[in-house]
Amino acid sequence: xxxxxLLKKLVNKQDSRExxxxxxxxxxxxxxxxxxxxMLDNLQSELMEVIxxxxxxxxxxxxxxxxxxxxxxxxxxxxxxxxxxxQNHAQAAQGHAG
Amino acid sequence: MEGKVIVMTSGKGGVGKTTVTASVGAxxxxxxxxxxxxxxxxxxxxxxxxxxxxxxxxxxxxxxxQGRCKLKQAAxxxxxxDNLFLIPASQSDDKDVIKPENMVWLTNKLRKEYxxxxxxxxxxxxxxxxxxxxxxxxAIVICTPDVSAxxxxxxxxxxxxxxxxxPKLVVNRISPKMVENGDMLSHDDIVDVLSxxxxxxxxxxxxxxxxxxxxxxxxxxxxxxxxxxxxRIAMRLNGQPDLPIENPMVQRGFWRTIGKKxxxxxxxxx
Numbered sequence: 001x002x003x004x005x006l007l008k009k010l011v012n013k014q015d016s017r018e019x020x021x022x023x024x025x026x027x028x029x030x031x032x033x034x035x036x037x038x039m040l041d042n043l044q045s046e047l048m049e050v051i052x053x054x055x056x057x058x059x060x061x062x063x064x065x066x067x068x069x070x071x072x073x074x075x076x077x078x079x080x081x082x083x084x085x086x087q088n089h090a091q092a093a094q095g096h097a098g
Numbered sequence: 099m100e101g102k103v104i105v106m107t108s109g110k111g112g113v114g115k116t117t118v119t120a121s122v123g124a125x126x127x128x129x130x131x132x133x134x135x136x137x138x139x140x141x142x143x144x145x146x147x148x149x150x151x152x153x154x155x156x157x158x159x160x161x162x163x164q165g166r167c168k169l170k171q172a173a174x175x176x177x178x179x180d181n182l183f184l185i186p187a188s189q190s191d192d193k194d195v196i197k198p199e200n201m202v203w204l205t206n207k208l209r210k211e212y213x214x215x216x217x218x219x220x221x222x223x224x225x226x227x228x229x230x231x232x233x234x235x236x237a238i239v240i241c242t243p244d245v246s247a248x249x250x251x252x253x254x255x256x257x258x259x260x261x262x263x264x265p266k267l268v269v270n271r272i273s274p275k276m277v278e279n280g281d282m283l284s285h286d287d288i289v290d291v292l293s294x295x296x297x298x299x300x301x302x303x304x305x306x307x308x309x310x311x312x313x314x315x316x317x318x319x320x321x322x323x324x325x326x327x328x329x330r331i332a333m334r335l336n337g338q339p340d341l342p343i344e345n346p347m348v349q350r351g352f353w354r355t356i357g358k359k360x361x362x363x364x365x366x367x368x
Contacts, residue, residue, distance in 0.1 A: 017280045017287065021287045021290075
């Protein structure tokens with residue numbers, strides 16, 4: 001066993017235990033970032049509703065996506081604004097209060 | 099005082115959930131507590147054979163829930179260990195005959211009769227799992243030192259947190275030799291990945307197979323290391339939460355053992 005360890009060090013082979021731990025950590029992080037399409041769709045329609053209270057937007061051109069890189073995940077929302085809704089905003093706020 | 103309902107779960111199948119449940123239940127009964135073990139795997143019952151009670155089944159948990167029998171009729175008394183009872187699963191029913199609200203009713207009944215009720219949850223996170231956690235006060239998650247078992251344990255732990263249950267972990271089937279050689283995840287690795295408290299470490303032990311072959315409770319075998327580990331898990335559940343967790347070690351020759359004993363104290367406690 002001692003000789004085995006020495007040999008492992010010589011050929012610089014990583015313990016399978018270390019490999020297992022690293023793979024597990026990655027798998028768990030990715031599992032937690034998994035988002036279902038329905039959840040994304042729901043989020044998009046709710047965001048659209050909120051944004052539409054303040055801006056007139058092209059609803060078909062709106063785009064919501066999750067971008068992943070090695071270090072972080074980002075939620076990216078892209079939408080063209082047609083105009084701001086100054087009056088309607090006030091109405092909507094009143095509607096909320098009532 | 100009302101008893102506790104503890105769900106034994108793992109996500110992944112085949113990690114020794116049934117063995118752990120039967121053994122911890124038997125150990126608690128040996129320590130003088132009244133214990134009911136409920137097999138929640140409707141359609142695929144197993145606990146009865148593992149506990150050696152398979153030819154004494156008359157009624158099952160579905161009969162009990164559907165009012166076809168009384169609790170006293172469904173709970174099979176173990177004749178070798180006082181105060182140990184099994185409520186077997188039904189083998190013929192469909193698994194969705196039980197609903198979470200049925201489990202709330204059942205466990206309310208069991209809390210009055212027994213100090214500990216252990217629910218042996220089926221593998222998976224579907225129906226049987228949801229039923230089992232619906233009425234539990236506490237949870238024990240069981241995993242083996244395999245990546246797949248640890249990953250599933252993580253998922254199950256997340257689902258338990260969502261129900262405001264903080265589970266504790268049993269790592270089963272540890273091979274100390276493989277851990278020492280760097281070929282198996284150690285319990286420290288697993289605790290690090292899952293960020294959860296341990297309630298026991300159980301070594302790989304051939305006696306587990308022997309015990310399930312014969313239906314003789316593992317914890318009555320003083321030679322079995324796994325059996326002794328289950329005894330200690332039961333003690334931790336039964337009013338001694340701070341009992342130190344022993345780290346399974348490679349058996350060495352006489353002089354090495356002496357050396358280990360001398361230098362052990364600080365290594366052992368965790």
